[in-house]
Amino acid sequence: MARKVEQRLSFCLAHQDRPTDTRCAACLKPICEECTLTTEEGKFCGNDCYEKRLKSNERVRVLKEEEERERGPRMMRMLMGWALKILFLVALYFVYQHLPVTxxxxxxxxxxxxxxTVTGAFK
Ligand SMILES: [Zn+2]
Ligand SMILES: [Zn+2]
Incomplete structure (x- = not known):
């Protein structure tokens, strides 16, 4: 049991005598309380990693925005497809109405x- 705890605990890279189970959210370096930079994005070993995380968040946000922009036209295309189908049926109906009585x-x-024939097949 004791060995398990030992394995789980790492030592702060800057302070080799301080065991810690906190790791930087970006580079996963073990960090002690003193070295931890606590932010709204999590715990980091320093400003570099925090900024790295912010930048990657920004990339994710931009990608999501692009996806959002793509969704609009896709919906429009789908609606256009349905509109065309309905238009086709309406046109067919009008053509039928204007056909000669014979x-x-x-x-x-x-x-x-x-x-x-169809109903007879089920009898
Ligand atoms: Zn880090
Ligand atoms: Zn430290």
Whole structure:
């Protein structure tokens, strides 16, 4: 049991006689209380690592913003796709309405025949 604790504990790099289980959030160097720079981003071994973290946060933020910008056009494309489908159906309906009556009769007969075949298959 004691060995486990020993393994877990590291010694501060700057103060080799001080055991610590705190590590820098950026470079993972063991740091003692005195060497720890506590920030809203976590604990760091120094300003360099803190700034490194801030910079990487900034990169992540920029990437997220780019993704957000991409999402708008993608939604628009999807909506446009649906609008086109609906427009196509509406156009089809209008075309049907403007067909000569004889065509209607013929179409209705063909559909009735098709419907009978479909329903008949389940009887
Ligand atoms: Zn560090
Ligand atoms: Zn230290």
């Amino acid at each position: 065509w209607h009769k013929w179409l209705n007969k063909s559909f009735a025949g098709l419907w009978k």
